[in-house]
Amino acid sequence: QVQLVESGGNLVKPGGSLRLSCTASGFTFSDYFMAWIRQAPGKGPEWISYIGSSGNNMYYADSVKGRFTISRDNAKNSLYLQMNSLRAEDTATYYCARDLGTSVALYYWGQGTLVTVSS
Amino acid sequence: QSALTQPPSASGSPGQSVTISCTGTSSDIGGYNYVSWYQQHPGKAPKLMIYEVSKRPSGVPDRFSGSKSGNTASLTVSGLQAEDEAEYYCSSFAGRYTLLFGGGTKVTVL
Numbered sequence: 001q002v003q004l005v006e007s008g009g010n011l012v013k014p015g016g017s018l019r020l021s022c023t024a025s026g027f028t029f030s031d032y033f034m035a036w037i038r039q040a041p042g043k044g045p046e047w048i049s050y051i052g053s054s055g056n057n058m059y060y061a062d063s064v065k066g067r068f069t070i071s072r073d074n075a076k077n078s079l080y081l082q083m084n085s086l087r088a089e090d091t092a093t094y095y096c097a098r099d100l101g102t103s104v105a106l107y108y109w110g111q112g113t114l115v116t117v118s119s
Numbered sequence: 120q121s122a123l124t125q126p127p128s129a130s131g132s133p134g135q136s137v138t139i140s141c142t143g144t145s146s147d148i149g150g151y152n153y154v155s156w157y158q159q160h161p162g163k164a165p166k167l168m169i170y171e172v173s174k175r176p177s178g179v180p181d182r183f184s185g186s187k188s189g190n191t192a193s194l195t196v197s198g199l200q201a202e203d204e205a206e207y208y209c210s211s212f213a214g215r216y217t218l219l220f221g222g223g224t225k226v227t228v229l
Contacts, residue, residue, distance in 0.1 A: 045157070095164055100170060103153065107176065
């Protein structure tokens with residue numbers, strides 16, 4: 001069965017950096033677009049980044065453009081999110097998700113990893 | 120990239136129907152047939168319930184249906200059951216592989 005497991009969430013000071021990882025299993029990772037979505041406490045989800053199946057195309061929300069970098073290693077079935085210049089408003093649970101494949105929709109989600117930005 | 124607009128709450132008795140609206144613009148909901156709906160129970164990840172406006176993934180009951188008119192999409196849950204009590208979020212493609220989400224609607228089964 002499809003599994004997505006995020007890791008790397010932590011408490012970090014404003015201005016700091018963090019790298020999130022997402023390990024995928026149960027499907028051919030290299031066939032699918034992958035995304036990162038975050039959800040601040042008590043708020044709705046916010047899409048933050050998409051990456052194409054080969055890793056050559058990346059897309060970002062304006063709120064993270066220039067600070068966050070999405071990448072993937074298809075040989076390791078892994079998705080990454082490098083987060084720099086972190087701000088208090090980046091505090092959220094971060095989910096990785098797999099695209100439906102035939103449409104722009106997020107079919108499988110991980111359990112999420114919590115990132116807290118605070119001094 | 121403004122969020123889509125949803126009512127904060129909706130409710131219905133068991134067996135009744137509830138409809139949730141999601142309003143966007145011609146640059147997102149009105150411009151593409153890529154509207155999705157997600158169900159989220161407390162402490163859990165969102166679950167895809169509807170995609171491409173009205174399609175249901177495998178395993179989603181046909182009590183859940185979606186539609187769209189202009190810049191507004193809707194999710195209807197018919198024959199409400201206790202397990203349908205959850206937060207529901209709409210989402211729309213907004214061009215250039217960007218997605219927008221709504222603020223969420225809390226559905227309460229009375």
